[in-house]
Amino acid sequence: MKFTMFDQQMWGNLSFEKIGYDKNNRVFIIYLLNGQQLEFSGMDERTVFQFIIAQDKEIFIQNFLLPNYKYIQREAEVS
Structure with missing residues (x-):
């Protein structure tokens, strides 16, 4: 899995x-x-890019990702 950090x-x-x-x-x-x-399944690469370039990522999560994609909310995994 590839990761991206946001300031x-x-x-x-x-x-x-x-x-x-x-x-x-x-x-x-x-x-x-x-x-x-928040773990979303069935997410295409285009939607990931839309998220990355969205000016307000938190609104994108609330208004687009949560209503349109299956997801699981879980506690962080301990490594």
Whole structure:
């Protein structure tokens, strides 16, 4: 899985700073600052790019990802 970090101050993100995407399995994960993860299944690469370029990523999550994709909210995995 490939990961991308977002500067919270630059992007204005309040709930996350890291995402991951597995292109082969079409799994997109948002690593929340509260220790939880939003794991979306069936996510195509185009939607991931739309998320990355969205000016307000938190609104994109609320208004587009959560209503349109299956997801699991879970506690962060301990490595």
